[in-house]
Each structure stands twice: as C-alpha cells, then as structure tokens.
Amino acid sequence: MSQKILLVTKNQFGYQTDYYKYACYLKNLYDITYFSFDNSKKKIHEEKIKSVYICANTSYLGRALLFYYKLIRFLQTNKVDLIIIKSFDYCFFLKLLFPKKKFILDLRSSAISLNQIKRLYHNLLIRLNTKFFSNITIISEGLAQKLHLKNYCVVPLGAEIISKKNKQFDELKLMYIGTLDNRDVDKTVKGVKLFLSKEHNVETFEYHIFGKGKEFEECRLKNTIEECNLRKKVFFHGYKRHEEIVEYFDKCNVGVSYVPITFFYDNQPPTKTFEYLLSGMACIATGTSENKKIIVPENGILCADSAENFARSLEKLYKNRNRYHSDMIRSTVINAQWDKIVNNILLRVIKKII
Structure with missing residues (x-):
C-alpha cells in the first residue's frame, strides 16, 4: 500500500x-x-x-x-x-x-x-x-x-516546455503572462512606444499581455495602451489559463519577465522566466538577483525597471535578433x-x- x-x-x-x-x-x-x-x-x-x-x-x-x-x-x-x-x-x-x-x-x-x-x-x-x-x-x-x-x-x-516550436527572430512578437498587481507592466508599454518611435524600420510588431490585477491596475494598463496609440500592436487579453494560450507560446518569440527591482521581489524567481526560455523564446527580464542567475547572453537581456531601459533592451535585442536560436535557449534552463x-x-x- x-x-x-x-x-x-x-x-x-x-x-x-x-x-x-x-x-x-x-x-x-x-x-x-x-x-x-x-x-x-x-x-x-x-x-x-x-x-x-x-x-x-x-x-x-x-x-x-x-x-x-x-x-x-x-x-x-x-x-x-x-x-x-x-x-x-x-x-x-x-x-x-x-x-x-x-x-x-x-x-x-x-x-x-x-x-x-x-x-x-x-x-x-x-x-x-x-x-x-x-x-x-x-x-x-x-x-x-x-x-x-x-x-x-x-x-x-x-516550468514545463509549453511550446516545442522553434522560433524565428526576424520580427518581434512579445508576450507577458502573470499578475498585474504591483508589477508596473504599463512601463513596458511605454517602453514599446519609445522603441517603435526610434526603430522606424520595424514593420511587424506585436505585444500580447495576459493576466489580471486590481481594477485600477487593469485600467492603468488599458489607458496606457490608448495614450500610446498602440491599440493595433499591444493587446491586453486579461486572465487566461495556460492551455488557452498555448498558441501564443508558439507564435511569440520574446518573453517579458518584468518585476520591479525591490528588495522584497529580489529573491523571488519568476515562473514566467523559465516558461519563456523552455518554450524557446528570448527573454527580456528585469535585473533581480534571481533573474541574473538565469539570463545569459544566449537566452536574453537584463534590463532596469524603467520604460527607457526597457526600450533600450528591446533595441539591443532587435539588433542582435539573429543570434538567438530556440534550441540553444532551451538548453540554458533544461534542468528547470x-x-x-x-x-x-x-x-x-x-x-x-x-
């Protein structure tokens, strides 16, 4: 027994x-x-x-x-x-x-x-x-x-390997999944606006945001998308279970692991960082102590928790996009x-x- x-x-x-x-x-x-x-x-x-x-x-x-x-x-x-x-x-x-x-x-x-x-x-x-x-x-x-x-x-x-599809990195398709509470995800939207205003040759760009938060957090995110005039490029889908968004793990090639850099978040490893990498996505992650242990040049870029730094990280990732390969990205976190x-x-x- x-x-x-x-x-x-x-x-x-x-x-x-x-x-x-x-x-x-x-x-x-x-x-x-x-x-x-x-x-x-x-x-x-x-x-x-x-x-x-x-x-x-x-x-x-x-x-x-x-x-x-x-x-x-x-x-x-x-x-x-x-x-x-x-x-x-x-x-x-x-x-x-x-x-x-x-x-x-x-x-x-x-x-x-x-x-x-x-x-x-x-x-x-x-x-x-x-x-x-x-x-x-x-x-x-x-x-x-x-x-x-x-x-x-x-x-x-x-995490699990949610997507086994190898990604192409010729164009940027971003994804954020997680809570919106106290995460300042609106700063990533402002960062996207700054990035697109500089990179005029970027024709195809998508950013899909999944998650829920307090009413004021969701309103702030929606208002930021409107104010930045990004309704056709940034999409807030609300809360979905993982099995409902597998198609986005297949189609997106950059995961956003954005956590404010504070001492009370610093030692909390974000699930989403592993989920993105095991699905073969490059990752833009804020530079918390735990993300610094995970993110290496082969799988992504670390950034500070500001719109301006997020935009610079996007620019760097875009310019080096042909260096990323899904199999290599997965191999960096295979034991996770x-x-x-x-x-x-x-x-x-x-x-x-x-």
Missing part, C-alpha cells in the same frame, strides 16, 4: 503551479491528497489525486479559523505519512498539536506587500514558523539567506523542468523522511 502524502496550501488545486506539479509527479509513487480552499474557480481534476476543499466564502478571520479547524480534524481522523505545508501564518501550531507527525515546511515566498510594517510582520511570522519544523524546503538560496535560515533544502521553481525538480530534488527530501 502506498504511503500517504498530504499537500496543504490555501490555493485551490490547479491554480498554484508548484503544488499542482508536486501532486502530478508524485501521484504514481504515493497516495496524494490535496488540501486547499475552494476559491470558487473552475474545478480541475487529476486521476489518482484526491482533493479536500474548504469553503472560502467568509471573512478573512472566518476563513483562517475554518481552514485550521478542518485541517486539524482531517489530521485527527486520517492516517498520513507526511504533510507538506506551504507556509501560512501560525502554521507552527500544527507541529505543536501533532508532534509525532512528519512535516515539511515549504517556503515559496517572503512577504511582498508594499506596506513595510506588513512585510516585517509577515516575515517575522515566517521565521517563527521555521523554529518549529526540522524539515524545511525553500524556493531559493537568496530567500534562505534573507530569512536567516541554517538548515534547509532548496527546491527551486520550475518540473519533472527533474520533483524527481531529483523533492523526492530525495521525501525519501529521507519517510
């Missing part, structure tokens, strides 16, 4: 890439149960993976208490060999309540609120959680250093595929515990 692993995260099944991939690649080796909120999104079903959903249609405090209560009841009434928890506030109480159970505390992010007091508070809670767990995994070395951790294993971010991360890193951690 297979050993039982419980994956605990507040993100509904299928809507957090890391845990969705953990479940999919571990399901043939272990009995996997996924414990999460029901965030009223379309249910995704995977063979051999059981889902336990907790209603999220209450107040913030009500949701938190209900999640805790249901999780405690589940652990009291079900045999579980290992619990992998995506860190959340006060989850250390689980270790106090079930001291004999085996846990992995998994850290995917530090606090990224724009409010400094909130960041300090939540980072303190993260560090408090780590004091109670002997098995800790974390997304990057940089984040481990930031949180002053000593005993941990890095389980990095990964989820099957390799789960089978070569996470599985090794699990086998040491159970």
